[in-house]
Amino acid sequence: MTDTTEASDASAETKSGQQDLGLIGKFLKGTEIDTRLLGMFGALALIWFGFHIYGAVFNGFGAMLTPRNLWNLSVQTSSIGIMATGMVLVIVTRHIDLSVGALLGVTGMTMGIVQVEILPQYLGLGHPLIWIVTATIGILMGMTIGAFHGWLIAYRGIPAFIVTLGGLLVWRGAAFLANNGKTISPVDSTFQLLGGGPYGTIGATGSWVVGIIVCIAIVWMMVSSRRSRQRHGFAQRPIWGELTVGGTSCALVIGSVLLVNSYPWPRGIVNQYAAANNITVPPEGLFISHGFAIPVLILVVVGILMTILVKRTRFGRNVFAIGGNPEAAELAGINVKWMTMRIFMLMGSLAGLAAVVASARLNSATNALGLLDELYVIAAAVIGGTSLAGGIGTIYGAILGALVMQSLQSGMVLIGFDTSVQQIVVGSVLVLAVYLDNLYRKNVK
Known part of the structure; x- marks a missing residue:
């Protein structure tokens, strides 16, 4: 009887602690995301949007959040x-x-x-x-x-x-x-x-190949980590936490691929490349992506x-x-x-x-x-x-x-x-x- 009572009290304390965490606390605990990592992403977003808005207001255009600038930034x-x-x-x-x-x-x-x-x-x-x-x-x-x-x-x-x-x-x-x-x-x-x-660069096709490989690697690492935790008796992340982390990571990878593929070669270099490879350039121009x-x-x-x-x-x-x-x-x-x-x-x-x-x-x-x-x-x-x-x-x-x-x-x-x-x-x-x-x-x- 005593054991049952203690177990009930412990369960009640656990539920109470989870309620005290709040939504943000539950999210951080379920996903196991480092708060400093979130802080750095927040600082990065603040820098990018801050400079972009400043340029739009005082210079008449925002140059920070453009494919060209972000591609150069990565390099x-x-x-x-x-x-x-x-x-x-x-x-x-x-x-x-x-x-x-x-x-x-x-x-x-x-x-x-x-x-x-x-x-x-x-x-x-x-x-x-x-x-x-x-x-x-x-x-x-x-x-x-x-x-x-x-x-x-x-x-x-x-x-x-x-x-x-x-x-x-x-x-x-x-x-x-x-x-x-x-x-x-x-x-x-x-x-x-x-x-x-x-x-x-590796071009649009190469970038998609890299992006898909990275996403597969992310899924494999998460599955491998979950099996390892289970094998050693460690606490598991909830399924929604796994899906959130994995989905967000893959979304960032795919977003990066779309970004680098949206930055085209300069027209002069495209014309040189076309002339060297006997490619006919259409009147509207030829779009060749940089890629990664x-x-x-x-x-x-x-x-x-x-x-x-x-x-x-x-x-x-x-x-x-x-x-x-x-x-x-x-x-x-x-x-x-x-x-x-x-x-x-x-x-x-x-x-x-x-x-x-x-x-x-x-x-x-x-x-x-x-x-x-x-x-x-x-x-x-x-x-x-x-x-x-x-x-x-x-x-x-x-x-x-x-x-x-x-x-x-x-x-x-x-x-x-x-x-x-x-x-x-x-x-x-x-x-x-x-x-x-x-x-x-x-x-x-």
Whole structure:
């Protein structure tokens, strides 16, 4: 009788607690959506609509929410987003890397020299291996520099702030000395495709294929996660929660496909393409969609691989263990020094990959390549929920944070804000993000 009474009381308390949650609380609990993720989407929507309305009111037209601008925004976000995924691991382990912008610059300049001045002499101009060799050299160079930074930090005991601040100055100077500050252009034609542009895309059909594959992957992951929870006896999300999350995710993917496919090639490039391929252009013109740009797909692949690395491997578990408590992690048998060096190697590799995308997009290597990018990368990671205290961070959050930062910068450029104003806004947003993160963690505790 007593057991029955206690069970009834517990059931009543559960029902009472569910009623106290309210509709919003029930929705968040049922879908298990991170409130910070919703906050970032809200901030992104506010930025987009705010700049669009401002442009419509004061400039006579709203340029923010157009297929052309949003497509360009996705391409511009790619290099910052790629580096931000690595910065998550660096900050999670209670370090910082101030050198990523300069590292991007020196690897970009090196790749420019290699593909324009060196490889054509041995392989011939336009050889199909030029872009492969160049990109490989850039990524390996970034990894080598990152390994050197990591060795100084982990095995020589020099604080990461000092090592990477010195690296910022050293590698920025090295980029200038490599070619006496001259711009190297144009890069290899195939290498240039890695930066986007009309030819650096996969077109409408390719974009639909990618969209369908991603939607299938989303459904498969949700089914797999549900079976895994059931197998291990964990609580399941309600069916309506699963359908909401899955449906919203697929809707965003399909919406992205429709968006990139609605942005056509410029008429001049269409005419050139038609003439080169003996295509007759009708009087009303020929509509050729851009589709997803190659650098955006590179960012997506990097995001997926980094997420798997963080969540599905021992390396990822060790990263968060070190961030939570380095001393306890070392006592548990984790080689903290070797892990630190590997993290900076990974960060350097991603900076080298970002240099591939950035230099290909500009079709040149300049001394200004990657200037101040370290600020945007760190800001993207922090805005995305990575705690400067260590131990907490997500890859998808950093990519979304990069999109928020790039949206701010692009919006200010579109409405004519001065560069100095842009820097003030970026700095203010970074401080605000850290402040809000502190408030969030206090409330969670």
